[in-house]
Amino acid sequence: MAYNRDNIFAKILRGEILCDKVYEDNFAFAFNDINPQAPSHILVIPKGEYVSWADFSEDAPDELIAGFVRAVGKIAKAAGLEDDGYRLLANAGAHAHQEVPHLHIHIFGGRPLGPMLSGGA
Ligand code: 5GP
Numbered sequence: 780m781a782y783n784r785d786n787i788f789a790k791i792l793r794g795e796i797l798c799d800k801v802y803e804d805n806f807a808f809a810f811n812d813i814n815p816q817a818p819s820h821i822l823v824i825p826k827g828e829y830v831s832w833a834d835f836s837e838d839a840p841d842e843l844i845a846g847f848v849r850a851v852g853k854i855a856k857a858a859g860l861e862d863d864g865y866r867l868l869a870n871a872g873a874h875a876h877q878e879v880p881h882l883h884i885h886i887f888g889g890r891p892l893g894p895m896l897s898g899g900a
Contacts, residue, residue: 780880782828787880792824794843802854806846809854818889819858819865831871840893851884860888866895 783789790796798810803820812820825847829835835844841848855865865888871878 780830781829782834783880784828786879786881788822788824788879788883789811789828789869791795792826792881802850802857804846804850806843807850809850812885816885817892819855819860821858821886823847823884823886824894830880831877831882833870833871835882851886853857855886855888858888860886865889865894866892875880 785824787796791798792808800808800810802823807823808824808826809821809823812822812840825835825843826837827843829834829839835847839847843885851867855861855867858865865886868887869883870885877899
């Protein structure tokens with residue numbers, strides 16, 4: 780899928796739409812989810828035009844991939860989630876119900892999170 784610069788996270792990254800920012804560096808930008816599914820629900824997006832893990836892992840420069848992965852770890856730690864644990868999730872495509880076509884990692888934490896998937900096999 781081609782990257783669409785009008786997606787909502789691209790607008791957040793450009794500062795055209797407000798968000799509750801949590802973290803920013805050269806590689807990543809993070810903000811609280813507008814509709815949190817856990818006491819902590821943070822979205823981390825790479826600074827680049829990538830729809831999902833597929834194009835990010837294939838096309839992004841190594842520096843950006845490393846910086847983005849490191850940022851996710853830092854953000855979870857800074858949110859105080861390491862001791863009790865947390866969950867990372869990245870939806871890709873229709874079966875995963877990806878709503879926003881800019882790669883994002885969800886960080887969930889702050890309570891027991893239950894089984895990994897709903898809906899059965
Ligand atoms: P997806 O289903 O694509 O993995 O998740 C998209 C997430 O983005 C959802 O959890 C949704 O609540 C969140 N979201 C959608 N629009 C906005 C917005 O304008 N601001 C923020 N902070 N989160 C958003």
